[in-house]
Amino acid sequence: MxxxxxxxxxxxxxxxxxxxxxxxxxxxxxxxxxxxxxxxATADLVTELTRDGVLSPPSTERPVHAVTAPDDVPSARPVGAPAAAARGTRPTGVAALVRRIRR
Structure with a gap:
């Protein structure tokens, strides 16, 4: 039209x-x-990224946490270490999504 x-x-x-x-x-x-x-068609992109393992659907409902100061939260990995390297797996999440979009 x-x-x-x-x-x-x-x-x-x-x-x-x-x-x-x-x-x-x-x-x-x-x-x-x-x-x-x-x-x-954003839904198709999300479905494709989930199928390819870049995104994962939530497994449970997100818990509500009290707000804490950054010093109160223990570090899950060494400072400066990528999250994927700390887990010994391939990168997922936002970093992998950005790489995929840039290709």
Whole structure:
């Protein structure tokens, strides 16, 4: 579907909702296509990263902890040591996600 820039500005939220639902919106300026608005399939990325072992689903509900000062929390690994190296496994979490996106 095509929408002029002026209509897009006036009703941006409704056009974003249409794109989110899967519709492709072509933005025009004086009748000339200048941009395309489409939804982002974030759920598919999360599913793919979970399947590849980069992310893992939560195994239990997260416990609620009292806030403590950093000095009160014992270090799980030597200062400066990567978490994956301390565990002896391949990197997971945010570092692995960033590496995968950069490829």
């Amino acid at each position: 095509e929408v002029p820039v002026s209509a897009l500005r006036a009703e941006l939220k409704s056009w974003i909702e249409r794109a989110r639902s899967g519709e492709e919106i072509v933005v025009t300026e004086r009748g000339v296509p200048v941009a395309r608005l489409t939804g982002v």
